[in-house]
Amino acid sequence: MVIGVPKEIKPSEDRVALTPAGVHAFVKAGHKVYVQSDAGIGSGYSAEDYRVSGATTLDTIEEVYAIADMIIKVKEPIAPEYNLIKKDQLLYTYFHFASYEPLTRAMIDNGSICLAYETVEASNGTLPLLVPMSEVAGRMSIQEGAKYLQKPMGGRGVLLGGVPGVSPGKVVILGGGVVGTQAAKMAAGLGADVTILDINLDRLRHLEDILPANVSTMYSNAYNIKEMSQIADLIVGAVLIPGAKAPHLITRDMLVDMKDGTVLVDVAVDQGGCIETCRPTTHEDPTFTIDGVVHYCVANMPGAVPYTSTLALTNATLHHGLQLANKGWKQACRDNEGLAKGLNIVQGTVCYQGVADAFGLEYTPLTDILS
Numbered sequence: 001m002v003i004g005v006p007k008e009i010k011p012s013e014d015r016v017a018l019t020p021a022g023v024h025a026f027v028k029a030g031h032k033v034y035v036q037s038d039a040g041i042g043s044g045y046s047a048e049d050y051r052v053s054g055a056t057t058l059d060t061i062e063e064v065y066a067i068a069d070m071i072i073k074v075k076e077p078i079a080p081e082y083n084l085i086k087k088d089q090l091l092y093t094y095f096h097f098a099s100y101e102p103l104t105r106a107m108i109d110n111g112s113i114c115l116a117y118e119t120v121e122a123s124n125g126t127l128p129l130l131v132p133m134s135e136v137a138g139r140m141s142i143q144e145g146a147k148y149l150q151k152p153m154g155g156r157g158v159l160l161g162g163v164p165g166v167s168p169g170k171v172v173i174l175g176g177g178v179v180g181t182q183a184a185k186m187a188a189g190l191g192a193d194v195t196i197l198d199i200n201l202d203r204l205r206h207l208e209d210i211l212p213a214n215v216s217t218m219y220s221n222a223y224n225i226k227e228m229s230q231i232a233d234l235i236v237g238a239v240l241i242p243g244a245k246a247p248h249l250i251t252r253d254m255l256v257d258m259k260d261g262t263v264l265v266d267v268a269v270d271q272g273g274c275i276e277t278c279r280p281t282t283h284e285d286p287t288f289t290i291d292g293v294v295h296y297c298v299a300n301m302p303g304a305v306p307y308t309s310t311l312a313l314t315n316a317t318l319h320h321g322l323q324l325a326n327k328g329w330k331q332a333c334r335d336n337e338g339l340a341k342g343l344n345i346v347q348g349t350v351c352y353q354g355v356a357d358a359f360g361l362e363y364t365p366l367t368d369i370l371s
Helices: 020-028 047-052 061-067 101-110 131-148 178-190 201-210 222-229 252-257 267-271 306-327 329-335 353-359 366-370
Strands: 002-005 032-036 056-058 070-072 090-093 113-116 170-174 193-198 215-219 234-237 263-266 287-290 293-296 343-346
Touching: 002 061, 020 032, 020 047, 020 306, 032 047, 032 061, 047 056, 056 061, 070 306, 090 306, 101 343, 101 353, 131 178, 131 234, 131 263, 131 267, 131 293, 131 306, 170 178, 170 222, 178 193, 178 215, 178 234, 193 201, 193 222, 201 215, 215 222, 222 252, 234 267, 263 267, 306 329, 329 366, 343 366
Parallel strands: 002 032, 002 070, 032 056, 070 090, 090 113, 170 193, 170 234, 193 215, 234 263, 263 293
Antiparallel strands: 113 343, 287 293
16 A cells, blocks of 8 residues: 655644654555655654655655555644545544534545544543543643743743642643543642542542542532632643534633633643633644633644654554555454544545534444445
8 A cells, every 4th residue: 555644734733643663664564655755854753764764755745645545644634635635545644523514524525534543442442542642632731731820821820739838729620531630640740739520430439549649539510510610720621522522511601700810721622622612722822811711722732742742643553554554444444343433434424423413414334334
């Protein structure tokens, strides 16, 4: 199979879909890999690094899309890429379709095969290709939240860990999955007073066992969220419904009861956000303020640490990518039920329920696609 790795053109996105080691694995398996010459610069990889690993480098994004059977990316295609995608071309990347209808309709119209990292499942129901970036984003949520709590950045002027004689900052985390757990670890490590909320009691029991003593757990419901939001210094939105839009747990009317300078970090923004007032922001302009509450809603948080993120992503995606290349997408998905769940749109047909529901589109069962 011919594999193409274009440079990411989403603003402030310096990750690349394959490291040179990843390229080497595809070449060793007998595939041809074409990499855009400057695709890896932001992550610390030169064109020569890729050539040494067996790739052919191309100067333009148009050349990469034109030659490849499978495009491997990091983030969803943006508007300038829509017309570069060919009918029946396989795209293997993060899509988060349910948060953006224009992207969904563009991929339906171009007849491509869209296999989304974020909905591929392991046998235990976890999301192995989402986990590494969720780990990065969860840890970054506290790093960024601590920064924007500083007074010059618009925050309350709170040091999360406090100092002797001064209470630590209060961190509230909505969701006890990968993002929430990593956020709790980081916040706890700084010495903050942390509360993590989730609707899964078994998960809360597990978190109670593994997290430090300065992390407490609480069942998530509207009453508890509202109560906790009024005493929090930093709130992290870490809610995930795979392949579907996140629910709004922090509503517009709740902001007026929060303390001035409270910081909201919505990690779920790329799935529509779990904070009603959130809207996607960028690393160049990451925050905005409503009713005195600072909102940090960068949709590609791991893009700020591209060296770490690129390595972590390739570690996770390579195995499945090789299956797709070695067998072809249809046979690979027939043989691997968890990989098949990554199929969201195939040749103009929506085959992921959450995407169809988000925009009232016709849904076709995956079994019909693979038969």
